[in-house]
Amino acid sequence: MQSDTPANSIPSFSFQVQAQAGRARAGVFHTPHGDIHTPVFAPVGTQATVKAITPAQLEEMGASIVLSNTYHLYLRPGDELVAEMGGLHKFMNWPHPILTDSGGYQVFSLSDSRKLDETGVTFKSHIDGSLHQISPEKAIAIQENLGADIIMAFDECAPPYEHDYNLRALRRTHAWAERCLQVKSRPDQALFGIVQGGVFPELREESARFIASLGFSGHAIGGLSVGETKAEMHHMLEVVDFVLPEDKPRYLMGVGSPEDLVNGVLRGIDIFDCVLPTRLARHNTAMTRTGRLNLMNASFSREAGPIDETCNCYTCRHFARGYLRHLIVAKEMLAATLLSLHNLHTLLQLAREMRQAIFEGRFDRFAAEFLAARNDT
Amino acid sequence: MQSDTPANSIPSFSFQVQAQAGRARAGVFHTPHGDIHTPVFAPVGTQATVKAITPAQLEEMGASIVLSNTYHLYLRPGDELVAEMGGLHKFMNWPHPILTDSGGYQVFSLSDSRKLDETGVTFKSHIDGSLHQISPEKAIAIQENLGADIIMAFDECAPPYEHDYNLRALRRTHAWAERCLQVKSRPDQALFGIVQGGVFPELREESARFIASLGFSGHAIGGLSVGETKAEMHHMLEVVDFVLPEDKPRYLMGVGSPEDLVNGVLRGIDIFDCVLPTRLARHNTAMTRTGRLNLMNASFSREAGPIDETCNCYTCRHFARGYLRHLIVAKEMLAATLLSLHNLHTLLQLAREMRQAIFEGRFDRFAAEFLAARNDT
Numbered sequence: 001m002q003s004d005t006p007a008n009s010i011p012s013f014s015f016q017v018q019a020q021a022g023r024a025r026a027g028v029f030h031t032p033h034g035d036i037h038t039p040v041f042a043p044v045g046t047q048a049t050v051k052a053i054t055p056a057q058l059e060e061m062g063a064s065i066v067l068s069n070t071y072h073l074y075l076r077p078g079d080e081l082v083a084e085m086g087g088l089h090k091f092m093n094w095p096h097p098i099l100t101d102s103g104g105y106q107v108f109s110l111s112d113s114r115k116l117d118e119t120g121v122t123f124k125s126h127i128d129g130s131l132h133q134i135s136p137e138k139a140i141a142i143q144e145n146l147g148a149d150i151i152m153a154f155d156e157c158a159p160p161y162e163h164d165y166n167l168r169a170l171r172r173t174h175a176w177a178e179r180c181l182q183v184k185s186r187p188d189q190a191l192f193g194i195v196q197g198g199v200f201p202e203l204r205e206e207s208a209r210f211i212a213s214l215g216f217s218g219h220a221i222g223g224l225s226v227g228e229t230k231a232e233m234h235h236m237l238e239v240v241d242f243v244l245p246e247d248k249p250r251y252l253m254g255v256g257s258p259e260d261l262v263n264g265v266l267r268g269i270d271i272f273d274c275v276l277p278t279r280l281a282r283h284n285t286a287m288t289r290t291g292r293l294n295l296m297n298a299s300f301s302r303e304a305g306p307i308d309e310t311c312n313c314y315t316c317r318h319f320a321r322g323y324l325r326h327l328i329v330a331k332e333m334l335a336a337t338l339l340s341l342h343n344l345h346t347l348l349q350l351a352r353e354m355r356q357a358i359f360e361g362r363f364d365r366f367a368a369e370f371l372a373a374r375n376d377t
Numbered sequence: 378m379q380s381d382t383p384a385n386s387i388p389s390f391s392f393q394v395q396a397q398a399g400r401a402r403a404g405v406f407h408t409p410h411g412d413i414h415t416p417v418f419a420p421v422g423t424q425a426t427v428k429a430i431t432p433a434q435l436e437e438m439g440a441s442i443v444l445s446n447t448y449h450l451y452l453r454p455g456d457e458l459v460a461e462m463g464g465l466h467k468f469m470n471w472p473h474p475i476l477t478d479s480g481g482y483q484v485f486s487l488s489d490s491r492k493l494d495e496t497g498v499t500f501k502s503h504i505d506g507s508l509h510q511i512s513p514e515k516a517i518a519i520q521e522n523l524g525a526d527i528i529m530a531f532d533e534c535a536p537p538y539e540h541d542y543n544l545r546a547l548r549r550t551h552a553w554a555e556r557c558l559q560v561k562s563r564p565d566q567a568l569f570g571i572v573q574g575g576v577f578p579e580l581r582e583e584s585a586r587f588i589a590s591l592g593f594s595g596h597a598i599g600g601l602s603v604g605e606t607k608a609e610m611h612h613m614l615e616v617v618d619f620v621l622p623e624d625k626p627r628y629l630m631g632v633g634s635p636e637d638l639v640n641g642v643l644r645g646i647d648i649f650d651c652v653l654p655t656r657l658a659r660h661n662t663a664m665t666r667t668g669r670l671n672l673m674n675a676s677f678s679r680e681a682g683p684i685d686e687t688c689n690c691y692t693c694r695h696f697a698r699g700y701l702r703h704l705i706v707a708k709e710m711l712a713a714t715l716l717s718l719h720n721l722h723t724l725l726q727l728a729r730e731m732r733q734a735i736f737e738g739r740f741d742r743f744a745a746e747f748l749a750a751r752n753d754t
Binding site: 047048049051052053054055056057076077081084085086091092093301302304314318319320322323325326327329330332333334336337338 | 424425426428429430431432433434453454458461462463468469470678679681691695696697699700702703704706707709710711713714715
């Protein structure tokens, strides 16, 4: 299904829903660097590298899209340097689809001394304290220099429970979304708009309606998994699910525990990203189908079995829990690599299994059984 | 050529010299976990992991043998735990040849409060200060628990310039060598004796004669690259080269710059190991055919070419110097991985090229040209 808003849609991108099961969808998003089969999880490569992992290892585990951060790359090494080096795909050696966020979330969460007005945001770098301004126009210019396949409109992410703040942020995000669409120029990039609105159903609905009306190539839901309850997150997804057009991909930003993926797909989400799998890995924690294991625990030191008997990742095929615990205790870098390989594989594999279950008309049962087996839900 | 000292030789190991060029040799050493083609460089996996590298990456770069450290593994996770987990090959997922050192060098260089007598060495762990004793018998018992293909006799490494100290250490090392041979019990392990003697030709010669007389499966030269000059190191190699039997492999312990490898092979050495390539990598330094590059240097930030245009490693095939510099500045773990892959590949490839040059009767020219091109020799 091609977009019905040709003025803003980009011919080299198209999205097809291939199967549905309730609100869950299996689809394919065509991009200049390859097809993305949804539901999909995007590993995060904040600084143009998925931490502790080579691109070859990402390919081996079947990753199809990687996210990188506009804010970080703008500050270091600089988007102009990346452009000069041939763009982000070449720079980080990921010749497959890449998504860059708008920098909005990081400006609000990482930098100091923000001054915010209609023009944009003025902030101090978290690296060296230098002063910078990012406007909607600047966010697009940076992302055009980076050259990702999917780029994001500049948005303001407000604290989830402050209604008036969210209302003001929403107005600004909407105005910025229009400006982003106006200045976007590269036909080989798909621009996604971001729905905001905190935990307020009427704001979420208004935002979804407005953003959907602008003719973006896809839609993201921002400002979730930032402190609200799971029930509130699910409610917000349900509100926007019925408003956003079905023929465009939907991306739930920054969300990525296994149960969040299943709950998101149940509510119409196609794309996820999160630092959780790699961050947990660097904190000695393995994600499994049913919960989490902290492998620093001395009880694992003599265990000859893998993290997860049912897992087919490189780590589980070759290494015992006792060995991983040894690497952690000995402060060896390989621990972070092997746990990152496992955790990323777990989410990529879960997305593949959900896709298969949707095709086979058994996704509701799959989701119910998966969620019932979790220790942490 | 089988050893002519059947009492101490092990049938499952044999070494053949396949080609010679002056004193340089190309050979093959058969072990229960595969053949080692010499000259060869052994990457070091101190704590049962080559730092920042997976076994799959080591296989891809053509590593055939890995060294691991008896002292470190005895202290953590413990050799009995490694045995219980199926031995070192299984524990670290390296089903190819492994060599463990005797622990002697680390006891003398890393631990505190050493008490040394004929029995062995009493020392405090560098990890937790706990008290331990390693005797020749204990060193063999630990190495039999670890289960490497090549194990080393327990030795004392003295400061290179102290004659009387070296003489005493030599007597002790020789007595310990005999005790190691007596207690060694596993037929699937080859025991190598270690020649000591500091920078003193007469001690080195005496040590080589004595150690060679005991019927080890191979011979190591220890106590070099510990502060003496390159000329002294070369002289010591020449002294022992003419004493050690030609039908046994010779291993120069802890030596591993590119020029040291070439100079060692010129003087009859077959096996090398060193932490240098992986340690330099973690300090942002690439080894090249002609010298070293510190990629932290700002001059590399916009360089689109690889570390070395002539290198075929994963890093040089896929990543620009500018990207590597970005990873270093951004403190990304991938920098250590990619530089380790390159540095290890450089030494493994150099060893392969030397072997080829020996077979083709052009090793003298190869060595002369290689050494003449070095910036640091």
